[in-house]
Amino acid sequence: MPRTRHTLREDVGNPKEWSFTWAIADDVTFSSQCGFCGRSQIRLTYEVVRGPASLWICPLCASRHPISATLDGRRLDIREVRDQVHGLTARLKQRTCQEAIRKVQAIVNDPAIDEILVYFDRNLQLSPERAARLFAVLPIIGEEIDPSVFDIQTRSAAHQEEFGALEEPARAAVWPALTSVQRRRMAALGFAPAGAASRRSEGRRVRLSEELPGRRMTALRQSARLKATQKTC
Ligand SMILES: [Zn+2]
Numbered sequence: 001m002p003r004t005r006h007t008l009r010e011d012v013g014n015p016k017e018w019s020f021t022w023a024i025a026d027d028v029t030f031s032s033q034c035g036f037c038g039r040s041q042i043r044l045t046y047e048v049v050r051g052p053a054s055l056w057i058c059p060l061c062a063s064r065h066p067i068s069a070t071l072d073g074r075r076l077d078i079r080e081v082r083d084q085v086h087g088l089t090a091r092l093k094q095r096t097c098q099e100a101i102r103k104v105q106a107i108v109n110d111p112a113i114d115e116i117l118v119y120f121d122r123n124l125q126l127s128p129e130r131a132a133r134l135f136a137v138l139p140i141i142g143e144e145i146d147p148s149v150f151d152i153q154t155r156s157a158a159h160q161e162e163f164g165a166l167e168e169p170a171r172a173a174v175w176p177a178l179t180s181v182q183r184r185r186m187a188a189l190g191f192a193p194a195g196a197a198s199r200r201s202e203g204r205r206v207r208l209s210e211e212l213p214g215r216r217m218t219a220l221r222q223s224a225r226l227k228a229t230q231k232t233c
Helices: 059-064 078-107 111-123 128-141 157-165 168-177 180-188 196-200
Strands: 019-026 044-050 053-057
Touching: 019 078, 044 059, 044 078, 059 078, 078 111, 078 128, 111 128, 128 157, 128 168, 157 168, 157 180
Parallel strands: none
Antiparallel strands: 019 044, 044 053
């Protein structure tokens, strides 16, 4: 059993009685709640049904409970369920980012934004400099979108230096999109924007790193705008 047991709400009953509809919701403001365990401040939720009842559940519950799952009429085993959840999740997260960039693109006529979209499509991540450029204009779409829906590249020395070379306001804009691990790394290199240190102790952190197998999932966390910090990395 996993160390952290998540208690199911009483009316949930046996998870086996529920089945996935394969509908997924991406809440880019991180304000959804899990219908199984009640956890809040969730970004991604998965729809499960039992008869006429429908609930939206968090990634942990989606991967930890033996929820029934069929695809094209065939029953899936636990591994297949995880793969299916993972694949759908990755595609949805990718689409969320693409749509946000496209909305910016539709408003500002800037070849730099076109290039950012091409870059994102190829890498599914943004370099620090591109992230800074995008985040500077992102409010133009008039929707609340947490910058942390974007994955920022900081693995290579070149990308670390790229981050460090940004002006302070740009680093501050990209900072909320970094995972705690990335922030520690950047801080150790002396690249943390002023006032960033206090932000790290803010709110609770929920590690969901084991929730889904395979490719590292995009970091999910609250931006400084919101109350708490929540992430997978
Ligand atoms: Zn849950």
